[in-house]
Amino acid sequence: MVTTATPPIEEGRRAKSATRPGDRIFLGLSRGSGITLLVIMAAIAGFLTYRAILAISQDSTNFFTTFEWNPAGSPPVFGIAVLAFGTVVSSIIAMVIAVPVAIGIALFISHYAPRKLAKPLAYVVDLLAAVPSIIYGLWGAIFLVPYLDGLNKWLDEYFGWTYIFDKASDGVARNMFTVGILLAIMILPIITNVTREVFLQVPKMHEEAALALGATRWEVIRMSVLPFGRSGIISASMLGLGRALGETMAVAVVLSPSFILSGHLLDPGGGTFAQNIAAKFNEANEFGRDALIASGLVLFVITLLVNGAARWIIARRKEYSGANA
Numbered sequence: 001m002v003t004t005a006t007p008p009i010e011e012g013r014r015a016k017s018a019t020r021p022g023d024r025i026f027l028g029l030s031r032g033s034g035i036t037l038l039v040i041m042a043a044i045a046g047f048l049t050y051r052a053i054l055a056i057s058q059d060s061t062n063f064f065t066t067f068e069w070n071p072a073g074s075p076p077v078f079g080i081a082v083l084a085f086g087t088v089v090s091s092i093i094a095m096v097i098a099v100p101v102a103i104g105i106a107l108f109i110s111h112y113a114p115r116k117l118a119k120p121l122a123y124v125v126d127l128l129a130a131v132p133s134i135i136y137g138l139w140g141a142i143f144l145v146p147y148l149d150g151l152n153k154w155l156d157e158y159f160g161w162t163y164i165f166d167k168a169s170d171g172v173a174r175n176m177f178t179v180g181i182l183l184a185i186m187i188l189p190i191i192t193n194v195t196r197e198v199f200l201q202v203p204k205m206h207e208e209a210a211l212a213l214g215a216t217r218w219e220v221i222r223m224s225v226l227p228f229g230r231s232g233i234i235s236a237s238m239l240g241l242g243r244a245l246g247e248t249m250a251v252a253v254v255l256s257p258s259f260i261l262s263g264h265l266l267d268p269g270g271g272t273f274a275q276n277i278a279a280k281f282n283e284a285n286e287f288g289r290d291a292l293i294a295s296g297l298v299l300f301v302i303t304l305l306v307n308g309a310a311r312w313i314i315a316r317r318k319e320y321s322g323a324n325a
Contacts, residue, residue, distance in 0.1 A: 051296035093183070098191055274299065
């Protein structure tokens with residue numbers, strides 16, 4: 001009895017015709033959700049661009065380099081130089097502090113702490129991620145600001161020669177350095193949670209193989225865990241950076257804003273996009289709101305660029321991360 005093999009094309013057709021209705025429905029819903037998301041993003045970008053053009057077309061100065069915000073004046077004057085500087089600087093401070101600490105906490109929970117301690121500690125970190133930003137802001141204004149005054153004086157005394165830690169004016173610690181520390185505390189749970197879950201997904205055979213070759217616990221982490229979780233660490237960091245860039249209420253409560261551009265991080269003043277929008281939106285007229293929307297468009301573009309850069313970095317490093325092994 002002779003049997004003939006079914007051609008691959010015919011097998012593909014049979015498999016396609018045998019697709020269950022539930023699969024087709026799920027495919028349609030998934031595709032529709034993706035298209036809906038793109039439409040929403042395009043609608044937001046279109047709205048922000050339209051209102052921004054209305055405002056920028058009447059700006060009497062340069063929107064990107066002006067150190068003043070007075071859209072109600074005659075002529076109207078407003079610029080985002082100070083806001084862009086404050087947003088970027090505070091986010092960089094937060095990332096420099098939060099990312100190493102988050103990686104250390106994630107490694108401790110996933111590879112060092114005993115199970116009886118790891119679970120409660122992970123639960124506490126999860127709870128911190130759910131705390132509203134206004135609570136962090138009130139805690140920062142009441143507790144963090146007074147206690148950072150001594151740290152500011154110490155940095156000024158021993159590191160004032162670096163210019164950025166040179167405290168040129170007196171005042172409480174309502175500055176960009178304090179904002180950066182507060183943002184680092186806020187984004188720490190997010191980065192820790194995602195990084196911890198990535199570390200827990202490392203194939204056990206990789207770790208056991210390293211241990212069988214005589215590697216120490218740290219060598220196992222350095223050779224197996226960190227390379228596997230590199231893309232996950234980048235993704236977690238970008239999630240935290242996204243929150244730091246767009247944080248509003250906590251920054252508004254802690255910071256003493258001003259439109260003075262200064263590289264002295266310990267001096268009061270500065271501002272961020274989100275804080276400026278929250279502080280001035282209610283008192284602004286229609287043209288002033290268009291100006292605030294224009295600044296929001298810049299923040300929108302910065303966020304898209306950050307996410308795009310993260311995706312590019314992850315795509316480049318994916319084949320070296322060990323995730324496909």
